[in-house]
Amino acid sequence: MVTEPSRTARLEDIARHCRAHILRMTHRAAAGHPGGSLSEIDILTALYHQRLRVRPEEPDWPDRDRFILSKGHASPGMYAILAEKGFITHSDLESYRVLGGICQGHVDMKWTPGVDFSAGSLGMGLSFGIGCSIAARLDESERTTWVMLGDGELQEGSVWEAVMAAKHHELGNLKVIVDMNGIQNDDFVDVQMRMFDIPAKWSGFGWPVKVIDGHDMEEILDGIAWADSITDGPAVIIAHTVKGKGVSFMENNPAFHGAAPSDEQLAQGLEELGFDGGEL
Amino acid sequence: MMAASRDGYGDGLLEISNDRHVVVLEADLGKSTKSLHFRKANPERTVSCGIGEQNMMLIAAGLASCGYKPFASTFAIFTERAFEQVRNGIARPNLPVHICGSHGGSHTGTDGSSAQSIEDLAIYRSLPNMTVMHPCDDVSASVLTQQCLELSGPSYMRTARNKTPVIHAEREAELQIGKGVLLKQGSDVALIACGVLVSKSLEAAAELENAGISACVIDMHTIKPLDTKLLDDIVIDTGCVVTAEDHSIIGGLGGAVAEHLSSSTPVPLERVGVKDRFGESGQAEEMLDLLNINTADIVEAAKRAIERKNRS
Numbered sequence: 377m378v379t380e381p382s383r384t385a386r387l388e389d390i391a392r393h394c395r396a397h398i399l400r401m402t403h404r405a406a407a408g409h410p411g412g413s414l415s416e417i418d419i420l421t422a423l424y425h426q427r428l429r430v431r432p433e434e435p436d437w438p439d440r441d442r443f444i445l446s447k448g449h450a451s452p453g454m455y456a457i458l459a460e461k462g463f464i465t466h467s468d469l470e471s472y473r474v475l476g477g478i479c480q481g482h483v484d485m486k487w488t489p490g491v492d493f494s495a496g497s498l499g500m501g502l503s504f505g506i507g508c509s510i511a512a513r514l515d516e517s518e519r520t521t522w523v524m525l526g527d528g529e530l531q532e533g534s535v536w537e538a539v540m541a542a543k544h545h546e547l548g549n550l551k552v553i554v555d556m557n558g559i560q561n562d563d564f565v566d567v568q569m570r571m572f573d574i575p576a577k578w579s580g581f582g583w584p585v586k587v588i589d590g591h592d593m594e595e596i597l598d599g600i601a602w603a604d605s606i607t608d609g610p611a612v613i614i615a616h617t618v619k620g621k622g623v624s625f626m627e628n629n630p631a632f633h634g635a636a637p638s639d640e641q642l643a644q645g646l647e648e649l650g651f652d653g654g655e656l
Numbered sequence: 657m658m659a660a661s662r663d664g665y666g667d668g669l670l671e672i673s674n675d676r677h678v679v680v681l682e683a684d685l686g687k688s689t690k691s692l693h694f695r696k697a698n699p700e701r702t703v704s705c706g707i708g709e710q711n712m713m714l715i716a717a718g719l720a721s722c723g724y725k726p727f728a729s730t731f732a733i734f735t736e737r738a739f740e741q742v743r744n745g746i747a748r749p750n751l752p753v754h755i756c757g758s759h760g761g762s763h764t765g766t767d768g769s770s771a772q773s774i775e776d777l778a779i780y781r782s783l784p785n786m787t788v789m790h791p792c793d794d795v796s797a798s799v800l801t802q803q804c805l806e807l808s809g810p811s812y813m814r815t816a817r818n819k820t821p822v823i824h825a826e827r828e829a830e831l832q833i834g835k836g837v838l839l840k841q842g843s844d845v846a847l848i849a850c851g852v853l854v855s856k857s858l859e860a861a862a863e864l865e866n867a868g869i870s871a872c873v874i875d876m877h878t879i880k881p882l883d884t885k886l887l888d889d890i891v892i893d894t895g896c897v898v899t900a901e902d903h904s905i906i907g908g909l910g911g912a913v914a915e916h917l918s919s920s921t922p923v924p925l926e927r928v929g930v931k932d933r934f935g936e937s938g939q940a941e942e943m944l945d946l947l948n949i950n951t952a953d954i955v956e957a958a959k960r961a962i963e964r965k966n967r968s
């Protein structure tokens with residue numbers, strides 16, 4: 377697929393703004409999950425700004441494509457993209473983790489327009505996505521369901537119940553993306569519980585697999601197009617990503633799975649992203 | 657006439673199968689839970705989930721989020737494996753998923769304690785948004801299953817494997833989720849029961865009658881929301897209560913009634929239920945005897961309750 381540079385550059389710029397939102401949100405809340413938000417955000421940007429059929433002015437539009445962020449702790453990334461897309465306002469982002477705020481700690485369909493699944497407990501999103509996909513099939517709708525999983529999340533056994541079921545039912549409207557950043561909560565995935573050849577595990581269950589660089593906009597768009605081209609069963613994109621991507625001291629650093637930046641770190645991070653701190 | 661409440665679930669699903677949004681989910685136990693009749697009639701709206709209960713509950717949640725009315729069933733005990741999925745994926749977002757746990761209670765018999773869920777009512781009752789039901793016969797199981805379509809949130813219904821007397825034939829109109837059914841009038845003591853112990857409570861009431869004691873009997877098929885209006889009215893008449901259930905005395909019908917009465921009209925209450933222990937292999941009747949939850953135990957509990965009332 378040939379992508380004109382302008383489109384790629386536009387998406388990269390949206391992602392850059394989202395990264396700044398992620399830093400500001402977690403900094404303001406003095407809590408939250410920046411690492412996995414930064415690793416997923418390029419993919420979310422491509423999905424929301426290039427692929428998903430959604431209506432920010434009608435978030436509950438029944439025939440929308442669904443996006444299930446199964447790794448729901450990476451909510452700052454989700455809220456950032458929802459704000460950039462116009463589902464929520466930029467000032468809503470200030471309600472992240474604040475009592476009564478629409479941006480709950482973990483993404484929640486009852487609280488935030490544009491969120492399709494109440495997450496927070498890992499290992500649930502793919503199963504829920506299967507339900508959405510079966511519903512679309514029964515409705516004879518063209519809509520698709522996209523599910524994003526973390527790599528640590530794959531250690532939950534019930535994920536593999538879902539992997540089996542989605543293939544058994546040949547859900548051609550179901551697309552999965554694994555954010556393979558190599559880090560989970562306490563430490564690196566390979567320290568916590570090695571999973572060896574993750575693409576082979578999916579293909580062992582009968583899924584077509586495509587491995588991409590989850591920070592290369594061209595490759596992401598190609599991957600999405602590839603997943604869309606598979607209509608006779610589910611497809612999975614394994615995206616190699618860097619946890620904390622875009623902020624040097626967060627990159628590949630397990631400490632920033634669930635820790636907010638300090639004042640100085642916020643300033644440095646924004647500067648690295650090309651914001652002077654006052655911008656945004 | 658005898659029938660099993662699980663058959664009522666199967667019937668109920670067929671009755672509502674004309675609604676194209678009704679979907680059925682199975683985890684390799686459709687023959688047992690009786691969802692198989694729906695599957696045979698509507699294969700395209702039946703989702704086989706293999707032996708994967710956690711996945712099943714969340715597929716149901718996803719379907720509900722898209723406007724479908726999913727009915728997911730397996731043995732009561734195996735729904736418990738997916739408790740956290742039910743809690744976080746169904747109850748928390750208040751999605752109208754209807755869970756049927758069949759083969760509940762010690763009454764399920766010779767499969768032994770691994771299959772005898774005696775805590776399901778307690779755990780599901782503790783979840784916000786959940787409606788919890790345990791019908792006593794096939795007629796009420798069918799009606800309540802059909803009425804699930806009127807609920808805006810999730811529900812759990814326990815059904816039983818083995819046949820018990822049919823209680824509600826020709827009285828379907830009295831059945832309503834959240835409303836207890838007064839099966840027999842009485843003024844000395846109220847026997848409030850659910851599931852397989854409803855017919856036992858009717859037997860107990862007859863025995864008590866012979867002993868000159870007037871017992872009323874209520875089928876409290878809905879444990880949550882509890883019919884507190886009926887409870888309050890009855891307690892004014894009888895002044896003491898016995899609850900009877902094939903379930904732990906902790907947290908089920910007895911727990912629910914105790915919680916309510918202790919904050920409204922504290923009257924003597926005797927709870928007939930499984931006393932914080934597991935069952936074992938045995939025939940249904942043998943289990944009720946072993947666990948002291950049979951007719952004779954209800955009779956004794958009624959006498960104790962009346963004695964306590966008279967003492968105070």
Ligand SMILES: Cc1ncc(C[n+]2csc(CCOP(=O)(O)OP(=O)(O)O)c2C)c(N)n1
Nearest residue numbers: 412449496497498526527528529559560561
């Ligand atoms: C069932 C469950 N167990 C534990 C947690 C706590 N937890 C939150 S995030 C996380 C690590 C997730 O790692 P991964 O899936 O790789 O996500 P990412 O690296 O993208 O942040 C853990 C263990 C949880 N949310 N859910």
Ligand SMILES: [Mg+2]
Nearest residue numbers: 527528559560
């Ligand atoms: Mg990870």
